[in-house]
Amino acid sequence: MGILGTLLIGLLIGAVARFLKPGEQPMGWGMTLLLGIGGQALGIYRAGQPAGFVGAVLGAIVLLVVFGYLRKS
Template identity: 75%
Template sequence: MGILGTLLIGLLVGVLARWLKPGRHPMGWVMTILLGIGGSILATYGGQALGIYRAGQAAGLVGAVVGAIVLLVVFGYLKKP
């Protein structure tokens, strides 16, 4: 998968995470893509290291969304004044 595919999946995962987590999320499209890519990386390496799933399984997308939600919560705590 190239860079364009990574950005599209990151956008999809970021949008799903923002949609699933209630509340206001003041960030733009770039931060949404970065959130999705970060969640994907977090879930991919974490899930495979723990032996939960292997590369290419559908659980990877679910894990990526969960990872993005975790990053969204952390981002929300760090962004509060």
């Protein structure tokens, strides 16, 4: 997958993760993009696996929870 594909998939994963996690996440589209790429980088996602998208979204939700705890302290 090229860089553009990674960026687009990352943005989609970040947006889905932010939609699924309850509460407000004060971040722009750039942080959403980085969140989705971070979800992919956790290693759950493998290119070409349909369930990998779900794993990347779950990874991004975990990162959102960690980001929320770090932001509070």
